[in-house]
Amino acid sequence: MGTVHIKPPRSTGNGGPSPASMFRLPWTASDNAMTWLEPTRRCNITCDACFVENDPLSDKPLEEIRHELDVMLQLRRCDAMLIAGGEPLVHPHIIDIVRMVRELGVKPVLVTNGVRLDRELVRELKRAGAHGFTLHVDSHQNRPGWTGSTEKELNELRGSLADLLHDEGRLTCAFNTTVFPDTLREVPDIVRWAVGVPDQVHTLTLICVRMVEPDSPYDYYVGARRIDISATPYVSDTKYSNLTTDDLYREIRKVLPNFDFCAYLGGTVNPQALKWVVGCRIGSRRHTYGYFGGRSMELLQNGHHALRRRYLAFSDPRATRAGRLSLLLGTIDGSVRRAGFRHMGAILKDPRRLFERLHVQAISVVQPVDIMPTGEADTCDGCPNRTFWEDRLVPACQAEEYRMFGGPVRVVPRRLPH
DSSP states (O other): OOOOOOOSOGGGSTTSOOGGGSEEOOOOSSBOSEEEEOSOOOOSSOBTTOOSOOOTTOOOOHHHHHHHHHHHHHHOBOSEEEEOSSOGGGSTTHHHHHHHHHHTTSEEEEEEOOTTOOHHHHHHHHHHTOOEEEEEOOTTBOOTTTTTOOHHHHHHHHHHHHHHHHHHOSOEEEEEEEEOGGGGGGHHHHHHHHHTOTTTOOEEEEEEOOOBOTTOSEEEEETTEEOOGGGSTTBOSSOOOOOOHHHHHHHHTTTSTTOOOOEEEOBSSOTTSOSEEEEEEEEOSSOEEEEOOHHHHHHHHHHHHHHHSSOOOSOOHHHHTOHHHHGGGGGTOHHHHHHHHHHHHHHHHOGGGGGSOOEEEEEEEEOOOEEOTTSOEEOBTTOSOEEEETTEEEEGGGHHHHHHHSSOOEEEESSOOO
8 A cells, every 4th residue: 555646647648658559457356367365474574565464373274264265266266366475385284275276276376485485395385286486576675695685686586486496397487576766777687687587487577666654644544433554564664756657667668678568457546547567578588579469468368268267367387488379469469460570580580590489478567556636545456466354355455454454444635636
């Protein structure tokens, strides 16, 4: 949650990405690509801008976790269950949890800081049915042995974790990084690293920082009761300027000059806001030939839903290696067609490129909750990260509000805009 006086998105003009050229992801509260399971809120490190309170006594028993899964899957059709927290790998029964999710017919994907990850644990989790991992690594973590490292230096850690998963095989590998104002200029270092290993890193997600300032010009209520927002993990004494999708888009383009997004989720207040955006690169370790357009993503999402009755999340790694096959989408997608022509031209100049493997690699940006001048919360419309609270689904980024106060926090400006 971030309280900001936010302007209308520059994404509708001024050279930024435009939703007009993208596919609006059709995810809804009851029919989505993902759902979010929190078996524990306990964690083994601290991260700036974490939206979950670290609770050392929060490990849930398996019976409770099974109840949550049953309710969530009754309320929401999904392709992947993100097993998060807290740090899910500290739960003593994490293997059983992964097996339970897989037996219910959805893909178990572990959202982890990777501190406890080693070859033996990866193998056990894969044997239990894990589909893959989303690894959160950034320089604002208090991570043993890496505190004070730059994002470029952390690429060594990212690389060792990616190697670990790649060596085991058939596991999706995604990386999340929260981007702060002081690390914005380092985004190209992360992107450059990820683009160089598309066979190992299938998705890179960059998250704009959002925190609450203790002296913000708002009052906070749950129902009619005024509450003290400082009790939540959202509050930071550090005043971070609120980055936007446009800010990160410009940094990505320093490495990939023609990069564009192909799909998005808008905001619940401003439908044109780019709250969750996805781009898909077609290329090898050394060369980029182009990107998916909106029509390709529309075909993949709706086609998967037509065949499997669920929207696609976390493709099988074998599919991400089929970059050359994806060029067939050029029959319906001009952006992919241009990528195919570039690849053909490159082969004519250097026939050795005929033998390079092409990959499809996703690069995503998330712009979390923005508070409008009226106090309205602009969240992701079609939020994929909904989780369990009292037999219902609530946004994971706001779950602490429900746990602490019994409902969502309402933001009231002390002075309304004219």
